[in-house]
Amino acid sequence: MNAIKKAKNVSNKFATNWAKFVIKRKWLVLLLTLFLALGLASKGNMEFDGDYHVFFSESNPELEAFDALQEKFTKDDNVVLVLTPSNKNVFTKENLVAIEELTAEAWNTPYSSRVDAITNFQYTRAEGDDLYVDDLSYESSLKSPEEIAKIKEVALKEPLLVDRIINPEGSVTAINITVKLPGESIEEIPGEVTPFVRKMIADFKEKHPNFEVHSSGLIPMNTAFFEASMKDMALTAIMILIVIITTLILTRNFFSTVSTLIVVAFSILSAVGFIGLTGIKLTPPSSVFMTMILTLAVADSIHILVTMLQKMRKDGLSKIDALIESMRLNFMPVFITSLTTVIGFLTMNFGDVPPFWDLGNITAFGMMMAFIYSTTTLPALMAIFPIKASKKQKEREEKKTGLYTKLGNFVVKQPAKLLVASLVVIGGLTYLANQNVFNDEFINYFDESVEFRQSTDYISENLTGIYNVEYAIGSGESGGINNPEYLKNLNAFEDWLKAQPEVIHVNAFSEVARRVNRSMHGDDEAFYRVPDNREEAAQYLLLYELSLPFGLDLNNQINVDKSETRVTATLKNISSAEMIAFSKRGEKWLRDNTPEPMHAIGVSPTLMFSKLGFRQADSMFNGNVIALILISIVLMIALKNFKLGLLSIIPNVTPVLVGFGIWFLYKGQINTGMVVVFGMTLGIIVDDTVHFMSKFLRARRELGYDAKQAVIYAFQTVGKALVTTTIVLIAGFAVLSTSSFALNSYMARITVIIIIAALIIDFILLPALLILTAKKEVVTATNPKVALDK
Template identity: 75%
Template sequence: MKTIRKLKESTNNFVSSWTKFVIKYKWSVLIGTFVLTLMLGLQGKMNFDGDYHVFFSESNPELEAFDALQEKYTKDDNVILVLTPSNGDVFTKLNLVAIENLTAEAWNTPYSSRVDAITNFQHTKAVEDDLFVDDLSYNSIDKSEEEIEKIKQIALKEPMLVNRLINSNGSVTAINITVKLPGENSAEEVPEVMEYVRNMVDDFNNKYPHFDIHISGMVPLNTAFFEASMKDMGLTAIMMLIVIITTLILTRSIQSTISTLTVVIFSIVSALGFIGLMGIKLTPPSSVFPTMILTLAVADSIHILITMLQKMRKEGLNKIDALKESMRLNFMPVFITSLTTVIGFLTMNFGDVPPFWDLGNIVAFGMTMAFLFSTTTLPALMTILPFKIKKRNNNPTKVLDWYTVFAQFIIKYPVRLTFLSIFTIGLFTYLASKNSFNDEFINYFNESVKFRSDTDYISENLTGVYNVEFSIGSGEEGGINNPKYLKKLNEFEDWLYTQPEVVHVNTFSEVARRINRSMHGDDELFYTIPETREEAAQYLLLYELSLPFGLDLNNQINVDKSETRVTVTLNNIDSPSMIAFSERCENWLYKNTPDSMHSIGVSPMLMFSKLGFRQADSMFKGNIIALILISLVLMVALRNIKLGFLSIIPNVSPVLIGFGIWALYKAQINTGMVVVFGMTLGIIVDDTVHFMSKFLRARREYGFNARQAVEYAFKTVGQALLTTTAVLITGFAVLSTSSFALNSYMARITVVIIISALIIDFILLPSLLVLTASKERVKRKYTSLIYYR
């Protein structure tokens, strides 16, 4: 007890000295914090990185496998243009001329290395013993109706085209532009490509207005990520206005609003400086840091301001005395809540998604600065600004506010409310287990984003945008010409087409069959794998020599011709189905092919599919550490081990309830939501700490029993908790309007968790405090605190 008393005295002395210093040297403190903010702000530099690779750490095994495959063949990204003529028939002279012209123009796309379209498809045919390879439709303007009809028949029977570059009825077609980005500065390279493509499409639409064009691919995906970042940054201005209005309404004080706004701006500018100093590149998840800091920083200021205003309005204290008392009551709770918030955001570093590392570190630094400014800049400003508030007449009828009434209700039925709360928490915990992971990158964007709507159209009318790729080895140099290898590859292709998810398979076995048929006078009986290795090698050599520049087989065959690339295009399926399909393919290869042909599936979609599961596994450890650290902080801060353990219940329960409600809403969790536990754990501790600190102050300083202490806590901190919760809900509600699902879903479930936290801290927490303290020796018999000030 002596140690606790000494610790309390030293803490009070420190806070008193701190407050006196800030008040005495108010101008110096204000100027000093302004200079600090300015110095940090001058270091601020915001660079954006929209490359989808940023979502994967360098040690991510799926990324390593995917990069290895691209290095083995061609490292490329793409832009796919899907054209839909208004007459519903691609194969007319006008439409083929238009497609041919756009294909030629597409070759001028910056960093382009290949352009595939139905017009330049390398069609093979044999004339006696010679193999001819030529564009399917060259100089379309000179084609007769009969020739165009023949082109149509060839295209609609060609497995290499149907459901890849042309749909089965010939009403929709695609031009696929392959680009090799240097990778030196994606923030400049990707916009350069997209600017050219968009201008090219606009010019094409001016010449051929009867075409609808939809754009997708990996380059547009990167562009969508970048544009989502910029759009979410714009939410800060909206949130800033809302905070000003909310603070003004709830505090009814212009001075308080100005002071709060100053703290928020200083905190955000400081975070910008941190970004510049650390060389962080902003991404869609990390670009929401201003809104988060703005929302969370307000909470620190609100607690100090609300208590100060209460002391002035209800107890008639002057501004300086009210400020000193408010700082005495709130300094440690604000410090604790800031510390727990920082711990919560820092746990994001345990995850496997680098953008969330950046978000956690930026917000953690911003909240550290917010605490500093809330305890220096804020009281200095409140001391400087003119401030007059008259004391209100406290008639008993007015003092009996709803906080008192609600407190008396809780005190009256603690057992019933505890059991009801536990039952409700248990029910939602069960529902939370019904959530499943789904990280389809297309669904990262809502329907208002053009990339999403265009991609959905392409999936519904032409081909899937998801794929899985395999590098199938032969075990020897030149082994891809081995008939045994080709037959096994053909078997794999045939098996793939029996799978319900598969839309198209692009494999070398199809090329080998097609060349063999052409070398035998286009006889369908020879649409098979060549009989001998020498024959297959000779046919492949003739075919490669006939291919024009840019349309070779380097994207399908490795340098020493020991491996080939199989690309399987799929319908839009969810993450578990994508992972299951890949594993099914790997198992088939394992059971039906020699060791050299065993391969693992790779692709961006597969990487994203596994990302949520990998993030969950890696964040589990971080969440446990966060829970332990925050519980220890509360035990030390509250100087009560029992209450420290007790605080775990109201801090963890809101997260369980939030995910339970989410199961009723979506029942699908993405990567962004995995960090919610650690993040919100640090945030919702705010309510618990402030309520418990007031409860303990009533017990220790005034000698109140548990029931009186609960009523005292409601009366002194109830308004502040409602105010901060309102601000937090507003801030995350604004963020929930983001068009980027990783951010909007995270914000939506956070809103639910924050609301749940307030309800639990207003019902379950005080009930538990009454029940667990009921057997303790108390100094006073319970009487209502209706007249207590």
Template identity: 45%
Template sequence: ILMSLRTLMREGMDKAAAIVEAVRLNFMPVSITSLTTIVGFASLNFSDSPPFWHLGNITAIGIAGAWVLSLTLLPALLAMMPVGFRVKRTSKFYKPAMERFADFVIARRKRLLVVVSVIALSLVAFIPTLQLNDEWVEYFSTDIEFRNDTDSAMAYFGMYPIEFSVGANGPGGVSEPLYLEKLDQFASWLRDQPQVTHVYAFSDIMKRLNKNLHGDDQGYYRIPDNRDLSAQYLLLYEISLPYGLDLNDRINVDKSATRVTATLTDADSIETKQFLSDAQAWLADNAPAYMHARPTSAGVMFTYIAERNVINMVGGTIAAVLAISVILAFALRSVSLGLLSLVPNGLPIMATFGAWAILVGEVGFSVATVASISLGIVVDDTVHFLSKYVRARSERKLSAEDSIRYAFKSVGTAIVTNTVILAVGFAVLMFSDFKVNADMGLLTSLAIVFALVLDFLLLPALLLWRSGEDEVAVAAPKATLAPVFNK
């Protein structure tokens, strides 16, 4: 609205009329961009993480409020405040930068269509190489004391406990020698794994009791020979514990299952997933069916949370893209433009992840929501450009080439300004000591910049291809073009 007001007043229109005309020209695109941005942020509700629900919903409410204020309070303030722009002096020897850029794009539209498409699709081709990987300790910068203390503790003790509830063959079954032997073998296998720093299993207690009750003879550091003896050892151990202590943290009430704890050291989510898979495979291959167990713990939850979020957010982003395309098709009264908008709206995000695959190679919980956040922002540039293009075609009856010139002249500077502001704003997050914020800021900034490139280089070429106008004269605009712009 401000850029339109500036343009109109520099062309000689008085302030009051320029405010009315600026609001009229931008009412539809501002409304559409607000709605589509709300849809983009609302898609964060597909996430498994409640904080992202709140982020999306609160931001959507804020966008709705900004839409109301932009169309009511802003014009009123502009009318009350002293606003003035010098009337632009026209010269047949000088052409504004955006008009010159429009001529450049139109003249080379076929080459740009091929080159930009190939580069963007080449980046997209790297997306399958991305790996879902996370390590929650590395969310924090080494400048934070907590991170340094955690790294020190990790080296000696490990920080990722994994719990297994290993079932026995019925109540009291934890005293069976076969069960204890298999449990001890499982504990030994766990200790042999490179990521494991400590294992605590009920079989260790029984072996130690057997040794203690045989005069600490090391030869008896083994599983008792029969169930009754094991049960007597267990009873003796329970009644000898100090007041207030019991074995309920290791054995369930009816003694039909025991808990095995394996503590992992510095392991990322890929290594943790492999460890969990190997542990379950060992139980499946070497233990009775009743001993098969699924690993649990906060570490297991964090191992899979990024994957679940990414899968859910892919569905949410697809739904948002389709909803935005439908909105644009209705608003622009063109199904083909609604479908065409899929390219400049979706391709920047995919190209961003392709570039991330080349630069980093891994994504985690921090980038699960980038697509939805970016989509709600990058669609704004497309909407403003297409709305001005459609207005030039329908109201001013301009050709496709001149309509593109009109779009660049009307909103080109505003789109660049908006992109710079948003990209720099999100780039500030890169300085955060919290990796989730830093990665999100960098990826969103990249997506915003890619969106500008595609909107300025690829979208005009697609519009000209859609129009079917192959002959382009770029040496100079048509003689009637400048007067039409100044109306």
């Protein structure tokens, strides 16, 4: 007990002396912190990276496999333009002319290396012993109705076109632009490719208003990521306005609102400097750092301000005395909550998604600086500003304190009943939390207000799937793709893929081999099969490749030494778990039915995103456990009580379980962004727990109150501050929940639920636990003369 008293006195003495030091040198402190914030901000350099690759670490095995596939063949960065004529018939002279014009213009796209469309499809036909390879529809303006009818007949029977470039009804078609980015500048997509494509679409629609045009592909997806970052940064302005209004209403003091904003501004400026110093490039997840810091930094200031104003309005202390007393009471709790919040955000580094590493590190640094400014700049400003407490404010404060006293009395009268009821509700919601299904479809990263999402949904419903899985099928030897055995196995794999219920279209070299073999035999349908002779297969392939125009060769399907080919299975909209299962089925089929050189793993950006969430969840588990252990140790040391440190785990963990239980009732699915919520909210939840427990212990140790009286005292002294900070936090994350980027909006929504649950648990379950576990403790008062307000 003496050790506890001594430690408590040391911390109180330090906080008091620190407050006196800051107040005495208020102008110097203000100038030094201003120079610190501006000095850090001068190093700031916010660049945005919208490339989807940023979501994967360099050691990510799926990314390594995908990059390896792209090195063997051409890269997959693309723009898909989907055209729907108003007459629902692609095959008219006017429509084919328009498509042909747009196809020609698409070649001018910056960094374009290939353009595939129905008009320039390389159609093979035989005339005698000669093989002809031509555009399916060239000089469309000169075509007769009979020729157009023939084009339609060919197109709607061509396996490489139907459900890929043209729908079976012939009412929707696509132009696929393959882009080979040099990767020298982050402006290649947002500054060059995207503006060109958008202008090209606008010009086309102006000239041909009868066409509806949608665009999708990896380039528009990267653009959507970039633009989501920009929009989420803009949410900061809305949040600042909400913080001003909320803080002003809750504190009813103009100067406290100004001081809070200055602390927040200094914290954000410091974080911007950290970004520049570390070379971090912002992405959709990390771009919300401003809103995060703004929201969380307010909590530090609110605790100090609310206590100070309470002491002035209720206890009649002078401004300086109230400020010193507030710093004495809140310095250690604010330090603990800042430390635990930093620990929570740093656990994001255990995950497998680099943008969340950046968000965690930026926010952790910002929160560290927020603590510094809250204990220096804030008290210095409050010492400078003229603040007085009126009689009306005093009456209002006493009335509010009375409300929290009533709540405290309600809890202390029936702690056992409240404990049982709380555990029953928490138990039920914990069960529901386990029923959530993990689904990380990357298209659903964007809500339906985003153009990319709208276009992609349209394409999925009217033309083809937007998900795919690719396999690099090796032969084991140079030129081995012409081996009849290889071709037969490849053909069998293509047939197996087409038979799968998830598959919409399969693009495989075996289809090219069958088509060329048929044409080389006078278009005899009996020869629509892979060649039986290796030499013939090699000759046919060579002849076919020599007939292809520049930019429409087979480099996207065949590697340089003709030892491997690429198979692409286009899939329906399926969940991430179903996509992973499909990929594994394909891998198993190859292992069971083909020689070892043909064994391959499924890869693609969509598959990488599907696996990303599961990898993130697995890797974050250890980080969350470590964070919980560290935070529990911090609380044990800070509270000087091993039992209460262990007890604090309950109110720190249960809000997350309750939150995900409620989320099951709301949505039932979780994504990658929600995996980091436990570590992110842990520090926020601890804020409520620490401040309530610290006031409870102060009443026990300093004032000599029993457990029930101490609980009522905690409600009286910290109840308003906890409600105030909770409202500010809810407001901040509610703004973020409006983000069009689902990783951020879902993360914010579940955080709002968890924050509300944390306050309720700390107002009901925590005090019940404190009363029931402290019944037998005997406490010696250090200040027994102080009486509890009735």
